[in-house]
Amino acid sequence: MRVGKSVKTQLLPDPPQKINPIIPPHPQRKPTTQSWAVFTYTGKETTYITKLFRHTNIKIAYRTNNNLLRHLTPNPQPLDPFTRSDVYRLSCPDCCKACIGQTGRDFRTRYNEHKRALQYNPHTSKYALHAATQQYTFGNIQEHMQILHTHNKSAHLNTTEKFYIFKEASISNHLNDHHTVPNSKIFQTILNDFREESH
Ligand SMILES: [Zn+2]
Numbered sequence: 001m002r003v004g005k006s007v008k009t010q011l012l013p014d015p016p017q018k019i020n021p022i023i024p025p026h027p028q029r030k031p032t033t034q035s036w037a038v039f040t041y042t043g044k045e046t047t048y049i050t051k052l053f054r055h056t057n058i059k060i061a062y063r064t065n066n067n068l069l070r071h072l073t074p075n076p077q078p079l080d081p082f083t084r085s086d087v088y089r090l091s092c093p094d095c096c097k098a099c100i101g102q103t104g105r106d107f108r109t110r111y112n113e114h115k116r117a118l119q120y121n122p123h124t125s126k127y128a129l130h131a132a133t134q135q136y137t138f139g140n141i142q143e144h145m146q147i148l149h150t151h152n153k154s155a156h157l158n159t160t161e162k163f164y165i166f167k168e169a170s171i172s173n174h175l176n177d178h179h180t181v182p183n184s185k186i187f188q189t190i191l192n193d194f195r196e197e198s199h
Pocket residue numbers: 092093094095096097130134136
């Protein structure tokens with residue numbers, strides 16, 4: 001006679017009961033499946049995007065763009081700042097308009113190029129062209145070349161240059177080509193922070 005497993009089980013005496021106390025799970029051992037996504041808050045677009053994550057297990061945290069602001073804030077300068085490179089601003093001594101540029105070589109070399117352009121080929125430099133066509137003074141390096149940003153690596157260079165072009169353009173003070181003026185919500189946000197800080 002074959003004894004089915006269930007019947008066999010029923011026929012066997014009960015095994016001694018081992019009492020397992022119910023241990024509540026340690027809070028640190030609780031498995032976590034939750035992920036965090038950090039968003040830089042720039043306005044209602046951020047709110048819209050983060051709403052899409054509402055029913056997922058991804059939690060949203062916001063940060064302000066202070067990190068970005070720190071990257072774009074002018075750095076302290078060494079003794080001869082013109083031996084460094086990155087983003088500069090050349091201002092016109094007569095009308096105070098300004099030209100933003102970037103260079104991977106040192107600022108002095110770049111300044112001398114603008115100056116040579118004035119003599120030989122003003123069309124290669126917006127700054128030289130401005131001075132030549134308006135018969136304005138060509139600014140000297142000490143007073144009219146302002147170093148906006150230096151960086152050891154060129155990673156932020158394009159962004160930094162674009163930001164400062166945007167900044168000058170926002171007050172109609174730029175000599176750069178109009179097509180180089182970026183249209184960026186992030187830049188506008190940072191610029192508002194700049195202005196709030198300078199109040
Ligand atoms: Zn001018």
